Amino acid sequence: MKKMGGAWNMETTRKRSRIFTICAVLVAMFCLAVGAGNTVSFERMMNQVVERYVSENNQQVASQISYRLKMGREFVSDFADTLSRMPQFLLTEDFISRKTAAVELEGLMVLFEDGSVFPESACPDYLSQWFEKNPDIWEKQVTSYVADQNLIFTAPVHYGDGTEAVVVGLQNYWSIKALVFRADYQEQGASFLIDRKDGEILIADEKSALSVTDQQLYALLETGRELEGDGQVYEAVMPNGQEVFVSLYEVRDTDWVQAAVIPSDFLMAQIERHMDVYAAVVVAVMVLLGVLIGHLMKENQRWERLSVTEPLTGGWSREGFIKLGTQNTEGHRLHEWIVVYLNIKDFRYINESWGEEDGNLMLQFIYRMLSGLINEEELVSRSSMDHFFLLLKEEDDREVNRRILKMKEAVNERIRCKFSEYSIDFAVGACRLDIAGGVPTAMNKAIYASKLSDTDNVCSFYNAGIANMLEREERLNTLFEDSVKNRDFKVYLQPKVSPSEARACQAEALVRWFHPQEGVIYPSEFIPIFEKNGKICSLDLYMFEEVCRLIDRWIKEKKTLVSISVNVSRFHLREAGSEIWKEYKRILDRYDIPEGVIEMELTETILLEENQIPFVKAVLNGFRSCGLRVALDDFGFAYSSLSMLKEFAVDTLKMDRSFFVNENDKSRKIVGSIIQLAHSLDMDVVAEGIEAKEQVEMLRKMGCDLIQGYVYSKPLPVGEFDQWREEYDR
Numbered sequence: 001m002k003k004m005g006g007a008w009n010m011e012t013t014r015k016r017s018r019i020f021t022i023c024a025v026l027v028a029m030f031c032l033a034v035g036a037g038n039t040v041s042f043e044r045m046m047n048q049v050v051e052r053y054v055s056e057n058n059q060q061v062a063s064q065i066s067y068r069l070k071m072g073r074e075f076v077s078d079f080a081d082t083l084s085r086m087p088q089f090l091l092t093e094d095f096i097s098r099k100t101a102a103v104e105l106e107g108l109m110v111l112f113e114d115g116s117v118f119p120e121s122a123c124p125d126y127l128s129q130w131f132e133k134n135p136d137i138w139e140k141q142v143t144s145y146v147a148d149q150n151l152i153f154t155a156p157v158h159y160g161d162g163t164e165a166v167v168v169g170l171q172n173y174w175s176i177k178a179l180v181f182r183a184d185y186q187e188q189g190a191s192f193l194i195d196r197k198d199g200e201i202l203i204a205d206e207k208s209a210l211s212v213t214d215q216q217l218y219a220l221l222e223t224g225r226e227l228e229g230d231g232q233v234y235e236a237v238m239p240n241g242q243e244v245f246v247s248l249y250e251v252r253d254t255d256w257v258q259a260a261v262i263p264s265d266f267l268m269a270q271i272e273r274h275m276d277v278y279a280a281v282v283v284a285v286m287v288l289l290g291v292l293i294g295h296l297m298k299e300n301q302r303w304e305r306l307s308v309t310e311p312l313t314g315g316w317s318r319e320g321f322i323k324l325g326t327q328n329t330e331g332h333r334l335h336e337w338i339v340v341y342l343n344i345k346d347f348r349y350i351n352e353s354w355g356e357e358d359g360n361l362m363l364q365f366i367y368r369m370l371s372g373l374i375n376e377e378e379l380v381s382r383s384s385m386d387h388f389f390l391l392l393k394e395e396d397d398r399e400v401n402r403r404i405l406k407m408k409e410a411v412n413e414r415i416r417c418k419f420s421e422y423s424i425d426f427a428v429g430a431c432r433l434d435i436a437g438g439v440p441t442a443m444n445k446a447i448y449a450s451k452l453s454d455t456d457n458v459c460s461f462y463n464a465g466i467a468n469m470l471e472r473e474e475r476l477n478t479l480f481e482d483s484v485k486n487r488d489f490k491v492y493l494q495p496k497v498s499p500s501e502a503r504a505c506q507a508e509a510l511v512r513w514f515h516p517q518e519g520v521i522y523p524s525e526f527i528p529i530f531e532k533n534g535k536i537c538s539l540d541l542y543m544f545e546e547v548c549r550l551i552d553r554w555i556k557e558k559k560t561l562v563s564i565s566v567n568v569s570r571f572h573l574r575e576a577g578s579e580i581w582k583e584y585k586r587i588l589d590r591y592d593i594p595e596g597v598i599e600m601e602l603t604e605t606i607l608l609e610e611n612q613i614p615f616v617k618a619v620l621n622g623f624r625s626c627g628l629r630v631a632l633d634d635f636g637f638a639y640s641s642l643s644m645l646k647e648f649a650v651d652t653l654k655m656d657r658s659f660f661v662n663e664n665d666k667s668r669k670i671v672g673s674i675i676q677l678a679h680s681l682d683m684d685v686v687a688e689g690i691e692a693k694e695q696v697e698m699l700r701k702m703g704c705d706l707i708q709g710y711v712y713s714k715p716l717p718v719g720e721f722d723q724w725r726e727e728y729d730r
Ligand code: C2E
Pocket: 494, 509, 510, 511, 522, 523, 524, 527, 536, 539, 540, 543, 567, 568, 569, 601, 633, 634, 688, 689, 690, 691, 708, 709, 710, 711, 715
């Protein structure tokens, strides 16, 4: 992890969190500015609303009072007029009480010059005094208000005989007070009716929380007086510092002023409670959002890290290697950089003999060793299984070789400290970035190069030769489909002959590709390519069908049948799984092939491949259930143990050519015992790749059943095989 920690991940995370912080601060500042601007304009708007509210309310109260007064005044005036034209004897109590009922007056009476009042009962006590204090009632109409008593309307009556009287109408003071109080300021503001002339407050709203003393009120009134016009609303500050709006409306035809005083934050206070709830909700949502975003960011970082981390070694994964490698090499001269691929040779056997846990420890150890040997800026990654990648900053190929050798030695030195005698080797391929372009392409090309490495060179460098091979690979891949359609793949048959002439001959079907442009292409070239990309599956089935067709033709032509074996690639087996035989059965069902005529050649590696006896059994039994025989091809080439043979129902054992290439006494003994063992398990034995007559003689003596090799014949096209067979039969 040494090289990993500081680089890409941390840097990116730091960069991101810096950007995030700047964004967050900018957003916060923007929100604050918007919030502040909004608050100011909101307050201004609220003030305007309050101003309008208090003004409209107060005006309404003032005009209602005016109206009420006008009604009273007009009634009293009309009544005075009526009286002046009416003989006095008609003025009876009944007449007055009828008049009173018609309007909402509490009392109606006439005051005469001698001080008498008619009807006397309608005159409250305080009124005589009031009459004395207001002598002008004899000259003009008067409207007045006596606190807690009445509203008084008077109008002088001028009789024709020169006598004078005054009509006095009383209205319940509550009717006016109710009007004054109608302006509802929710006990925060207050409404007043003021007599400007006497400087007397006629009605005051005592319920208000706003404590306005008389003095303060007059002061406000004075300020108002200085302002021009009626209906002014102005702002004032109370002695206790409270800001208020004051509205003044004159009550028409009187000296009265209807005043309203209301705190300027009247509405704000109203909505403050709601605002508080709203703010609390906003804060809660913000906190929740913050927590959520924090959590998401953490998760995101975790995932990001996981996606570039390889769990076993804790180092860079393949994706991490690509990301950081691309970043590190950006802006550099690409030929300075080289991607090196290391694949531990035969790691499978380390896993099998040491166990998976120790195998993992070994991989971790190798990772640590490699990461200890790279320089700053360089990278190491375990991409999968036993595959490692290095990104080295090294211009000279010889230097790359030297460093790889040093790494191998360092790894093996440490391994030998623990397990003397033991050492591991790597298949190593490398590709320069300037050849490949990007890091991922260089990785693929390094893998490709590693496959061409041999024991003589430390590392196989991707070069023009390899590039040509890759090109050829790609070309063959593109030609495949059309060639299957055009049946360019041909069946060649190689005879298998009984050395003792005790049996009829058999044959193995081997594929040859006759391409109209490319010419003959041999399986050794194209099979590994098609095994890589899975095309081998369709090729296997194609060959099987061709063989079925051939046997079908032989049957129709009434020829003696020759048993034919067909190869099944281990990659096909891996791809199709234990039910692979079903694919073959579908083809077989289309032809009428007798049982036991076709034999399926499975390479002995299937015994190791899955390492699962039930799997192999299912495959073998599946084929046998369709009337197909089963052979183990290339037996002895890999590491299968002879003892495993007894577990499986195999019809034929094909001994690999390697037994017969550099023969010696030892190998001959092994061949002899394999034949014996196979026979004891009821298997036929075929020896492959036999080229010399002496070998035939030896195998005959050992009891080998069939021999396949150039000693009898090379693989032949079907027509030539037919001829060969006729000759052989003769
Ligand atoms: P194999 O199945 O072990 O086939 C035997 C190979 O040994 C054949 O090579 C054959 O021509 C060669 N051979 C036979 N006798 C001698 C001899 O005396 N000396 C030498 N030096 N070689 C001999 P071929 O046809 O090139 O096939 C190579 C391999 O390709 C086959 O090995 C098999 O694994 C694969 N293959 C061939 N045809 C098919 C096919 O249709 N399907 C699949 N999956 N694989 C095939």
